[in-house]
Amino acid sequence: MAKILMKGNEAFGKAAIEAGCHYFFGYPITPQSELPEYLSRELPKVGGAFVQAESEVAAINMVYGAGGTGTRVMTSSSSPGVALKQEGITYCAGAEVPCVILNIMRGGPGLGTIQPSQADYYMSTKGGGNGDYRTPVFAPASVQEAVDMIIEAFDVADIYRTPVMVVADGMIGQMMEPVDFDKERRTRELPEKTWAANGTKGERIPNVINSLYLQSEELEQHNLKLEKKYQTIEENEVQYEMYHTEDAELVFVAYGTVSRIVKTTVDQMREEGHKVGLIRPKTLWPFPDKAFAEIPNAKNLLVVEMSLGQMIDDVKLACECKLPVDFYGRSGGMVPSPAEIANKAKEIIGGAK
Known part of the structure; x- marks a missing residue:
């Protein structure tokens, strides 16, 4: 395929479909609304589903549920909307549910402005929710990188069983640039999703997707397991x-x-x-x-x-x-x-x- 001219938000959506994402849950907010609009039209064509949730909180919890089945799933929003998703993101991190969260950043604090910003750096990199967790964060500088990084984000999410964030300011979401969807990309070996809660078919014990550990000793061991994973990510995924x-x-x-x-x-x-x-x-x-x-x-x-x-x-x-x-x-x-x-x-x- 030759290069095609696409708006950043629509390129994010097409890249998600190219990466095998069939389910999107989100809520419209400027300056990223073209993305859910694009996916609402295109996902049914590949047998997927688009759901406009009643709120940002509902959207991220739908991601939690769908991601727990092992399917590739995504949500997107802009700054105040991603702030609302933070509780769900930490739940996904604690339960080790792979998913991709896209933030097309706008000015803040609060509702702020719809103009481009990078003021969500702390929220994205330091963890906006509770507990000892981290999320890998990709930051594209062009529409081509927006495509490449969304595709890679899904692989990283599956390899490490973790939520992955992609952050871009509103300018990248709104600009139009030529994009090559057929360029050669890094091939990643993906693990089998034996952990997924996708039905036992009477052949195994049910898998449980959960972030609740009532015993302190058990939770500490879980945190240490997560920390080891984050150390591996630090060793292997820097760009x-x-x-x-x-x-x-x-x-x-x-x-x-x-x-x-x-x-x-x-x-x-x-x-x-x-x-x-x-x-x-x-x-x-x-x-x-x-x-x-x-x-x-x-x-x-x-x-x-x-x-x-x-x-x-x-x-x-x-x-x-x-x-x-x-x-x-x-x-x-x-x-x-x-x-x-x-x-x-x-x-x-x-x-x-």
């Missing part, structure tokens, strides 16, 4: 991009749409003779700590986000506070320009002399 970092003395750190803007800044500043580069996390968790060992000439780090600064903590931990970490961000749906970012970088470079 990042290095852009002109070989000789960079100032290294930007940015993800998603902002990383595209920062690349323009890097190119323009390099034309002016400045040694700058970019670390782009493709996975927000696990965070690419190892990338910060690959910038031997760096004297400064500059985090750029569409928020008031949420990734800074992870960057400071990753560099073990050995480098000064500065920040430039816009919030409330405002998008930084290459010139604004360059001005901030030049202030830092001047101050470092």
Whole structure:
């Protein structure tokens, strides 16, 4: 198939179907409503089902039930809607139910604005629900990556029996770009779902999907089992991009749409003779700590986000506070320009002399 021009939200939906997702439960909210609209039309064509739930809370609990049968299942929303899903997400993590949750982020707090934002970093990477759990988090920077990462998210969910989040700001959801659905992708060996509650057929003891452990000793063992799984994910699933970092003395750190803007800044500043580069996390968790060992000439780090600064903590931990970490961000749906970012970088470079 040749490349086709698609809006990000619709590309997310087509990618989910390509990944074998037959069930979607969700609720309309801007700026991701084109995704459920697309799936409501296309899922029945492949024998699947689309359910518009009565609320975000209902949608994630439907995901819990359907995912517990071993089928590939998905939900999507935007920032305040994903906040409502947090209880269900931690239930899925505790019960080890694989599923994919897509967040097309908008400005907040509260209802905020429908404009693009990255202010859900904490909620996505630190766990918005209760208990000791983590969720892998993919962060695409283009519509093509939106497709690739949704497909990979379903594989990661099945391999590790875990909810997986994909986060993209509203700009990626709304933009149109050419997408190749036939490109070669990583082949993953998927485990048999012997744990699924999908009917015994009189051949085995019923499987139980549950996150309730009344005995403290039993729950501690379950938590330790989950922690071991998260450690394996940290070892195997980190993804990042290095852009002109070989000789960079100032290294930007940015993800998603902002990383595209920062690349323009890097190119323009390099034309002016400045040694700058970019670390782009493709996975927000696990965070690419190892990338910060690959910038031997760096004297400064500059985090750029569409928020008031949420990734800074992870960057400071990753560099073990050995480098000064500065920040430039816009919030409330405002998008930084290459010139604004360059001005901030030049202030830092001047101050470092």
